[in-house]
Structure formats: C-alpha cells, structure tokens
Amino acid sequence: MKLNIALLAGDGIGPEVIDQAVKVSDAVAKKFDHQIKWTSALTGAAAINAVGDPYPDETHEICVKADAVLFGAIGHPRFDNDPSAKVRPEQGLLKMRQKLGLFANVRPTFTFPSLMDKSPLKRERIEGTDLVFLRELTGGIYFGKRGREDNENTAYDTCTYTRHEVERLAKKGFEMAMQRSKKLCCVDKANVLETSRLWRETVQAMEKEYPEVEVSYEFVDAVAMRLVQWPNEYDVLITENLFGDILTDEASVISGSMGLMPSASVGDKTSLFEPIHGSYPQAAGKDIANPLATVLSAAMMFETAFGLTEEGKAIRAVVNKSLAKGIVTEDLADGNKAYKTSEVGDWLAANL
Amino acid sequence: MKLNIALLAGDGIGPEVIDQAVKVSDAVAKKFDHQIKWTSALTGAAAINAVGDPYPDETHEICVKADAVLFGAIGHPRFDNDPSAKVRPEQGLLKMRQKLGLFANVRPTFTFPSLMDKSPLKRERIEGTDLVFLRELTGGIYFGKRGREDNENTAYDTCTYTRHEVERLAKKGFEMAMQRSKKLCCVDKANVLETSRLWRETVQAMEKEYPEVEVSYEFVDAVAMRLVQWPNEYDVLITENLFGDILTDEASVISGSMGLMPSASVGDKTSLFEPIHGSYPQAAGKDIANPLATVLSAAMMFETAFGLTEEGKAIRAVVNKSLAKGIVTEDLADGNKAYKTSEVGDWLAANL
Ligand SMILES: CC(C)[C@H](C(=O)O)[C@@H](O)C(=O)O
Ligand SMILES: CC(C)[C@H](C(=O)O)[C@@H](O)C(=O)O
Numbered sequence: 110m111k112l113n114i115a116l117l118a119g120d121g122i123g124p125e126v127i128d129q130a131v132k133v134s135d136a137v138a139k140k141f142d143h144q145i146k147w148t149s150a151l152t153g154a155a156a157i158n159a160v161g162d163p164y165p166d167e168t169h170e171i172c173v174k175a176d177a178v179l180f181g182a183i184g185h186p187r188f189d190n191d192p193s194a195k196v197r198p199e200q201g202l203l204k205m206r207q208k209l210g211l212f213a214n215v216r217p218t219f220t221f222p223s224l225m226d227k228s229p230l231k232r233e234r235i236e237g238t239d240l241v242f243l244r245e246l247t248g249g250i251y252f253g254k255r256g257r258e259d260n261e262n263t264a265y266d267t268c269t270y271t272r273h274e275v276e277r278l279a280k281k282g283f284e285m286a287m288q289r290s291k292k293l294c295c296v297d298k299a300n301v302l303e304t305s306r307l308w309r310e311t312v313q314a315m316e317k318e319y320p321e322v323e324v325s326y327e328f329v330d331a332v333a334m335r336l337v338q339w340p341n342e343y344d345v346l347i348t349e350n351l352f353g354d355i356l357t358d359e360a361s362v363i364s365g366s367m368g369l370m371p372s373a374s375v376g377d378k379t380s381l382f383e384p385i386h387g388s389y390p391q392a393a394g395k396d397i398a399n400p401l402a403t404v405l406s407a408a409m410m411f412e413t414a415f416g417l418t419e420e421g422k423a424i425r426a427v428v429n430k431s432l433a434k435g436i437v438t439e440d441l442a443d444g445n446k447a448y449k450t451s452e453v454g455d456w457l458a459a460n461l
Numbered sequence: 462m463k464l465n466i467a468l469l470a471g472d473g474i475g476p477e478v479i480d481q482a483v484k485v486s487d488a489v490a491k492k493f494d495h496q497i498k499w500t501s502a503l504t505g506a507a508a509i510n511a512v513g514d515p516y517p518d519e520t521h522e523i524c525v526k527a528d529a530v531l532f533g534a535i536g537h538p539r540f541d542n543d544p545s546a547k548v549r550p551e552q553g554l555l556k557m558r559q560k561l562g563l564f565a566n567v568r569p570t571f572t573f574p575s576l577m578d579k580s581p582l583k584r585e586r587i588e589g590t591d592l593v594f595l596r597e598l599t600g601g602i603y604f605g606k607r608g609r610e611d612n613e614n615t616a617y618d619t620c621t622y623t624r625h626e627v628e629r630l631a632k633k634g635f636e637m638a639m640q641r642s643k644k645l646c647c648v649d650k651a652n653v654l655e656t657s658r659l660w661r662e663t664v665q666a667m668e669k670e671y672p673e674v675e676v677s678y679e680f681v682d683a684v685a686m687r688l689v690q691w692p693n694e695y696d697v698l699i700t701e702n703l704f705g706d707i708l709t710d711e712a713s714v715i716s717g718s719m720g721l722m723p724s725a726s727v728g729d730k731t732s733l734f735e736p737i738h739g740s741y742p743q744a745a746g747k748d749i750a751n752p753l754a755t756v757l758s759a760a761m762m763f764e765t766a767f768g769l770t771e772e773g774k775a776i777r778a779v780v781n782k783s784l785a786k787g788i789v790t791e792d793l794a795d796g797n798k799a800y801k802t803s804e805v806g807d808w809l810a811a812n813l
Binding site for chain 1: 540549551555581582583586602603605607608609611614615616617618619620621622623624625650652653654655656658659681682683685686688689690691703704706707708710711713714715719
C-alpha cells in the first residue's frame with residue numbers, strides 16, 4: 110500500500126519524538142511491504158517564526174492532500190504569559206482542527222501493568238481502567254463569537270452547538286460503544302447550560318437507534334470526581350469541547366502512563382494522530398523525551414486511518430517489549446539505565 | 462452575642478445533617494454564652510413542591526435579614542433527566558447566589574490524618590494537602606444570556622465577565638494568600654477564551670498591590686492534571702464559575718474526606734455556609750448520612766461570619782475527637798460500629 114502522510118513536528122520536543130515515530134513507521138512499512146511518503150510541514154511557534162502564521166496555507170494544503178497527518182506538539186512558553194500576543198501557536202492548532210474538519214478527538218486512557226505503580230492513584234482504583242473519551246473538537250466556546258465591550262472592561266465568549274454537531278459526535282460514540290462494552294456516558298452540565306440540554310436531548314433521541322447501548326448522563330462536575338475515584342467504571346464517554354479539554358487531561362494522569370497516551374482527531378475525511386503530551390520546552394533538544402506516545406499514535410494511525418491492524422499490533426507489541434526490557438527514557442527508568450529518545454526509537458525499529 | 466441565622470435545610474439528606482449542625486451550634490452557643498435565633502425557610506425541590514419556586518421571596522427575605530445562612534443541600538433525581546422541566550431545584554441555588562450577592566465560593570480541601578487511607582490517591586501524594594479554591598459564583602456562563610435559535614436546533618450560552626467582577630474575587634484571593642503561604646494561582650484558559658484573558662490581565666495588574674504574593678497562572682486543563690498528581694503543591698487558587706465548579710469537585714475527592722468538607726459563599730454582606738456534598742437522595746430519611754461536613758460548615762460560620770474563632774475551634778476539636786474515638790457514620794466506620802447521623806450529632810453536642 111502507498112501511504113501518503115503529512116508530518117507536522119511542531120515545537121519543543123515535537124521534532125525529536127516525531128523522528129522516532131517515523132523510524133518505527135518506516136520499519137513497519139518495510140516489514141509489511143508498504144511505501145510511506147512523508148511530507149513535512151511547519152506549524153506552531155516554528156511556523157510563526159518562519160512565516161508569521163501558526164498554521165500556514167501551505168501546511169494546510171499538504172494536510173489536505175495527505176491520507177493522514179502525524180503531529181508532534183505545539184506551544185511555546187514565550188506566548189503563555191502574554192495576554193496581548195496577537196498570534197499564538199495554539200491558534201494554529203484550532204485553525205487546523207477547524208479547516209481539516211477534525212470534529213472528534215479520540216482519547217483513550219488505559220493502563221500498562223508495568224507502569225501502574227507510577228500512577229498517583231492506588232492500584233486497586235486503576236486496575237482494569239480502559240476508557241475512551243470522544244471530545245467534540247470544532248465547536249462550542251472554542252469557536253464562538255468572543256470579544257470586548259465597554260472600553261475593554263467587559264469580555265465575553267459564546268458557546269454554540271447545533272443538533273447536527275452533537276449528532277455526528279454522538280454517532281461516533283454510539284458506534285464505538287457497540288464495538289466495546291456497549292456503555293456510553295454523555296457528560297454535560299444540563300442543569301445549567303442550554304447547550305448541554307441540547308446535547309442531552311439529542312443523545313436521548315438517538316438512544317432508540319442503538320437499543321443495545323446502555324446510556325448514562327452525568328454532570329461534568331460529578332465526572333471530574335468519579336474519574337479520580339473509580340475510573341475503571343467508565344468505558345466510552347462523549348462530551349463537548351471545553352469539558353473534553355479538562356476531563357481528558359485529568360483522565361490522562363490517572364493511569365500513570367501519561368507519557369504513553371496516543372490520540373486521534375477524526376472527521377469526515379482527513380485524520381490526525383498525536384501524543385497527548387505537550388511540547389515540554391524544558392526538555393527540547395536534549396534527546397531525553399519519551400517517544401512512546403508518538404510511536405503509539407503512529408500505531409493508531411495504521412489501524413484507524415489505513416485499516417492496517419496487523420501493523421498497529423506489531424508496533425504495540427514492540428513497545429510492550431521495550432517496556433518489559435527496560436529500554437526506556439529517564440521518566441520511566443526508575444533508577445535503572447535511561448536510554449535516549451533516539452536510542453529508544455532505534456531499538457524499536459530494529460526489534461519490530 | 463445574638464446570632465440571627467437563617468436555616469435552609471433543602472432536600473434529601475439536607476434536613477438530617479442540618480439538625481446535627483443546629484445541635485452542635487446550640488451547644489457551642491450555650492458554652493460561650495451566645496443566643497442563636499434560627500429561622501427556617503424553604504428551598505429546592507421542597508420549595509417547588511410547597512410553593513412552586515425553588516427560592517421563594519419569603520426565603521430570600523429571611524436570608525437578607527439574617528446575619529448568616531446555614532444551608533443543607535438541594536437537588537432531586539426527579540428533575541435530573543428531564544431536560545424540559547421548567548422549574549429545577551438548582552435554579553433556586555443560582556437565584557439565591559445572585560440575589561444574596563454571594564460572589565465568592567470558598568472551598569478548602571485538607572486532609573485528616575486518620576482518613577488519609579480512604580483517599581483514592583497514594584498517601585505520599587496527598588500528605589500535607591491544604592489548599593483552598595476561591596470560585597467566582599455569580600458571573601460567567603452560569604448567568605449569561607442563553608437560548609435557542611433555528612427552530613430549537615441551535616443552542617447557545619454566553620460567558621461574560623467584567624473587570625470589576627474579576628477584581629473583587631481576586632482581591633479576596635490575594636488577601637487569603639497573605640494570610641496563608643503567600644502563593645496564589647490564577648486558573649484560566651487564556652490561550653483560548655477572551656474572558657480568561659480579561660481575568661489574567663486583571664490579576665496581573667493587581668500583582669503590584671501585593672508584592673509579597675507569588676502569583677502563578679495555569680491553564681484549567683493543566684490544573685485538572687496537577688490536582689491529581691501533586692495537590693499539595695497548591696495553596697490558594699482563584700478561578701471563574703464553571704472552572705471552579707469542575708475543579709473544586711475534583712479537589713474534593715482527593716483528600717479521602719469528601720464527607721467532611723465544608724464551604725462558605727461570601728459577598729459584600731450576607732454569607733452562607735454549606736457542606737460540599739449533595740442531597741444524596743438514596744440515603745434520605747435513613748439517619749445514616751455523615752453530618753460532619755455540615756457541622757464543620759457551622760464552625761466556618763462562627764469564625765468567618767461572626768469572628769468567633771474560639772467557638773469554631775471548639776467545634777473542630779470535638780469533631781477530631783469523634784473521629785479519633787470512632788463515633789462516626791457508616792461511611793467512615795470501616796467495619797466497626799456505625800453510629801446514626803443523630804447519634805453523632807448528640808455525641809458532638811454532649812462532648813463539646
Ligand atoms: C492548546 C490548547 C488550545 C488545546 C485545547 O484546549 O484544545 C490543548 O489544551 C488540547 O487539549 O489540545
Ligand atoms: C447544582 C449546580 C447548579 C451547582 C453548580 O454548578 O454551581 C453545584 O454543582 C455546585 O457546585 O454548587
């Protein structure tokens with residue numbers, strides 16, 4: 110198969126971890142007889158510095174033409190504490206999501222037996238945790254009208270949802286629930302927000318099309334609690350953009366394997382794969398960042414974007430082997446020898 | 462001293478836990494020679510059933526005239542899964558907050574050594590945790606314009622903040638930081654929201670008035686993670702209404718003492734004290750609910766509303782004694798004898 114993949118390394122540790130995912134993907138391609146054509150493009154602070162735009166048109170063109178996008182991380186501390194910055198790396202991310210129509214962010218949280226002790230939670234709380242969030246990614250308060258009034262002294266943001274936006278996200282949720290344990294949780298704040306009431310009534314109306322799926326409705330504040338208390342009671346969760354931002358990040362730390370969590374952002378056509386961790390600028394250029402989340406994102410790409418499940422499995426298997434053998438970066442080394450980012454990548458590619 | 466207190470028991474276990482706080486407060490009043498005049502008033506589902514309004518005008522009059530309000534809990538499952546219900550108990554809560562001008566919700570999270578093992582988090586993660594959230598309570602998306610358009614197919618909510626609203630909340634935050642460890646964290650989503658940028662720039666402008674306070678700015682998604690990872694690194698946190706709703710609930714479960722956490726809602730005049738737990742309808746009427754959060758809310762009331770610190774301390778001391786002696790309800794009994802809600806209240810009142 111010919112695989113045409115856009116490569117957006119981004120900022121901070123992005124380029125280093127992306128390099129390893131490329132190595133591993135190339136090794137898989139060789140083994141299974143595929144040809145990958147990688148096309149690199151600029152995004153984030155790197156793109157602001159080069160062309161003044163965090164998601165330039167040329168980058169968009171490359172993504173649109175690709176069969177899938179592999180993404181590193183973006184963000185730079187220079188922009189964070191400057192509320193007046195006119196162009197921010199994050200705007201590139203939002204523009205990209207919107208222009209590529211990536212309306213569903215798929216964020217699994219699962220445990221690796223060998224890493225469970227790294228979790229802040231007690232073992233009995235997280236054992237068996239295997240949940241997935243579907244976060245709406247191109248609507249809500251992220252993309253509503255915002256601005257200032259009254260001489261800059263009043264600010265506002267608008268959260269808007271249409272029934273269509275809720276339906277297409279919920280549809281993915283129901284379908285995913287059907288492939289898993291047939292449990293779906295809709296997370297909202299229907300006791301306060303009108304948009305949440307639209308979410309709830311839309312999902313309720315869809316229940317009859319999926320009679321086998323058991324649907325529950327929970328308030329976002331309750332889920333924020335229960336995720337810490339009993340994460341293993343959840344399976345598929347669907348929610349709107351901002352709640353998803355907060356809850357998926359909360360969920361990411363419970364397993365103790367945050368440095369290993371992949372994600373996918375999917376839409377009607379293009380799909381994008383990225384590690385959930387950030388650009389981690391303090392570690393940039395040091396060859397110490399953990400590349401496994403990006404490597405596992407590539408595995409997700411083989412499976413989801415190309416339907417190549419054996420290839421995905423092969424990557425997962427070699428990652429598990431590296432964990433078992435302790436071929437890991439310093440964050441997982443636990444006092445034993447720590448390997449460099451690039452060494453981990455080399456080892457994975459060689460041992461596939 | 463004459464203390465004129467409005468008593469809003471509310472729904473579910475509200476009346477039972479409020480009864481115990483009244484017993485203990487009366488015992489403190491007797492010991493320290495104060496006269497408490499309690500005036501009961503209806504709220505929540507109870508008020509909807511009686512007069513069709515979850516926060517009737519008569520109740521508001523009673524609260525306005527009182528020196529402080531002691532509140533139980535409201536909410537009834539009958540209303541939760543009915544998006545079309547016209548009157549909801551929660552509306553009473555929101556109306557009350559707004560009409561009484563309770564713009565700051567004070568939510569401490571601390572640990573009790575004897576309860577630490579109940580936490581879902583490992584002991585080394587929570588030891589020493591003692592943080593307090595100041596959640597803005599009368600603004601933001603809770604009170605903005607909302608509605609439907611396009612034949613009910615589009616819903617919207619508006620989040621609005623004025624500089625004044627941010628300033629008065631932040632002022633309380635800076636003052637609290639000065640009395641504690643002089644660390645203040647402002648939680649926002651300034652990389653996306655205009656209201657968050659107003660928050661951040663307003664707090665930044667106030668920094669010079671409190672040169673001793675070390676201020677940090679963190680994104681809400683990062684705080685959702687770090688609260689689970691290292692809660693003991695936080696001290697005073699300030700945030701807007703919806704973020705506060707989610708994060709204070711998340712924080713409440715980390716200590717293992719959720720059933721014991723009190724809260725205050727303060728404004729320019731009246732202040733209100735309530736346990737952070739909900740109305741817990743499954744337990745209503747069974748005399749099994751843990752009354753300690755409400756009793757500790759009464760302690761906060763003595764201290765904050767009346768400046769009676771010795772009285773507050775006395776309540777805290779007897780609560781600690783009951784925990785040490787195992788005079789506790791079933792949620793804390795750990796296989797030992799479980800006392801009834803009313804028995805715990807009696808014991809506390811008798812042993813002050
Ligand atoms: C960087 C930021 C705009 C972004 C978001 O809030 O969506 C990030 O937190 C994420 O979750 O991908
Ligand atoms: C019941 C609900 C409206 C309320 C809120 O969201 O403020 C509750 O969750 C709280 O935190 O007091």
